[in-house]
Amino acid sequence: MRKPIIAGNWKMHKTLGEAESFFDSVKGKLPDADQADTVICAPAPFLAALSGRAGDGTPAVGAQTMHEEEKGAFTGEVSPVMLTDLGVRYVIIGHSERREYFNETDDSVNRKVKSAFAHGLIPIVCVGESLEEREGNKTAEKISGQVRAALEGISAEEAARAVVAYEPIWAIGTGKTATSDMANEACAEIRSTLAELYGQETAEQVRIQYGGSVKPENIAELLAQPDIDGALVGGASLEPESFIALAEAASHE
Numbered sequence: 126m127r128k129p130i131i132a133g134n135w136k137m138h139k140t141l142g143e144a145e146s147f148f149d150s151v152k153g154k155l156p157d158a159d160q161a162d163t164v165i166c167a168p169a170p171f172l173a174a175l176s177g178r179a180g181d182g183t184p185a186v187g188a189q190t191m192h193e194e195e196k197g198a199f200t201g202e203v204s205p206v207m208l209t210d211l212g213v214r215y216v217i218i219g220h221s222e223r224r225e226y227f228n229e230t231d232d233s234v235n236r237k238v239k240s241a242f243a244h245g246l247i248p249i250v251c252v253g254e255s256l257e258e259r260e261g262n263k264t265a266e267k268i269s270g271q272v273r274a275a276l277e278g279i280s281a282e283e284a285a286r287a288v289v290a291y292e293p294i295w296a297i298g299t300g301k302t303a304t305s306d307m308a309n310e311a312c313a314e315i316r317s318t319l320a321e322l323y324g325q326e327t328a329e330q331v332r333i334q335y336g337g338s339v340k341p342e343n344i345a346e347l348l349a350q351p352d353i354d355g356a357l358v359g360g361a362s363l364e365p366e367s368f369i370a371l372a373e374a375a376s377h378e
């Protein structure tokens with residue numbers, strides 16, 4: 126039985142005060158940690174303050190990206206050592222916005238996933254197809270290829286701890302959600318790729334999220350699908366009430 130995981134990706138939103146106030150508002154209103162995991166992936170400047178506030182009854186803190194090196198001349202970047210030093214536990218790797226606007230490739234995603242595991246961070250590895258790829262019946266090939274590339278050189282023990290987020294690019298921030306059947310079909314494709322790489326037992330342990338216009342109104346139907354174990358949520362993770370509702374729905378799975 127896989128524990129559901131709801132992760133908010135705040136992207137480039139909020140001030141520090143708003144971020145702290147969000148944590149104060151949700152504290153104690155989220156499901157128990159044995160029912161569902163909750164995570165907020167916040168902008169880098171807020172991670173120290175939020176980690177200081179995180180604990181029982183709050184979401185865990187995650188980053189939205191990181192550099193693979195521990196240190197060096199990489200102006201503007203954040204290293205895995207900096208993240209773990211702050212108490213950050215999760216890191217999103219390879220979000221489609223990083224791939225599209227910041228030149229992240231399957232190779233760099235793989236290097237970052239390796240580095241995340243080497244530093245004890247749990248990567249939330251994002252994969253997903255464009256509208257053109259979906260319409261060209263290339264969805265399975267695209268997401269399976271992205272999973273294989275991201276996990277190249279990753280052991281079964283590590284892979285079992287990974288979170289994979291299926292985010293069809295055409296559904297992100299557009300209000301267009303994949304139907305729950307479509308989302309599950311893609312998540313099942315990811316699981317079958319994991320089974321080919323690591324065997325069925327490991328594949329059954331990996332938590333696979335759906336992301337793309339998830340909101341309190343549609344999350345129950347998505348989570349009811351057998352291969353969807355949680356959600357990576359952008360817009361609907363920004364307000365405490367909405368995030369609490371998403372987490373609450375996950376605790377009923």
Ligand SMILES: O=C[C@H](O)COP(=O)(O)O
Pocket residue numbers: 134220292296297298299300336337338339357358359360361
């Ligand atoms: O990481 C989150 C996704 O990009 C989904 O964003 P959205 O929920 O605003 O569509």
